[in-house]
Amino acid sequence: MLARRCALSAGKLIEEMLVHPLEVMYKTSSSDLVTSVDRAVEQMVIDEIFKVYPDHGILGEEGLVACEPSKFETVWMIDPIDGTTNFVHQRQNYCVSIAAYHRGVCEVGVVYDPTRQELFYAERGGGIFLNDAPLRVKRNKEMKEALISTSLFWNRRAMKNGLSEKAQRLAHRARGVRIYGVAALELAYVAAGRLDAYISPGLNAWDLGAGRLLVEESGCKISTIEGKELPFAERTSVLAANPNIYDFLLEFLTEYTV
Incomplete structure (x- = not known):
């Protein structure tokens, strides 16, 4: 699955870039942060997707590709680092999120936590998995x-x-x-x-x-x-x-x- 490969590659890129000092910038406020890592990860994922699907649309948090979702049958949604504030302050409690939508319906979803090496993923109709192990939720919760x-x-x-x-x-x-x-x-x-x-x-x-x-x-x-x-x-x-x-x-x- 392309989304899984991209998420794992994103995790490796984050690890490599964390060797160097973070470049942190403000977007709309002092609590709305973006780093050089966010942008590098999003660009890497975009490049990998376009190698395989050059005609797909991409909607990323950092807006590195202009996209009007309604004009594409298939749209990828990318959050290169969700939890950027946690990433900046803690270097943990963040993740990479990648999803593919076809005609407005999510068909593939991947959430990867690099610090815990936990890869959550699903394909529509196929259930949810964590690192290849199927997950089931107890339904008797009060x-x-x-x-x-x-x-x-x-x-x-x-x-x-x-x-x-x-x-x-x-x-x-x-x-x-x-x-x-x-x-x-x-x-x-x-x-x-x-x-x-x-x-x-x-x-x-x-x-x-x-x-x-x-x-x-x-x-x-x-x-x-x-x-x-x-x-x-x-x-x-x-x-x-x-x-x-x-x-x-x-x-x-x-x-x-x-």
């Missing part, structure tokens, strides 16, 4: 046992519409709440059963590009926070959860939300 990850707490929109407050109340209904700051990996963890839910008020297409298929193939549920189908190539809210607690979370998050 809210009191649930470990939830979310980015609702500091989001301005979530504060205005009450979702941030709901997240605080939700923490008392679950076993625990975590904040990792790396959406693609958090979605992979839901698919793997390491997390029971992930909630975000806003993700870009490349953030959830691969993770949504991992969640779907695991048997978990994923939608917008309002319960709608996730759009293609657009920024959106996300609720991904174990199927046994999804309905509760959906109702909890949407009740009385403005």
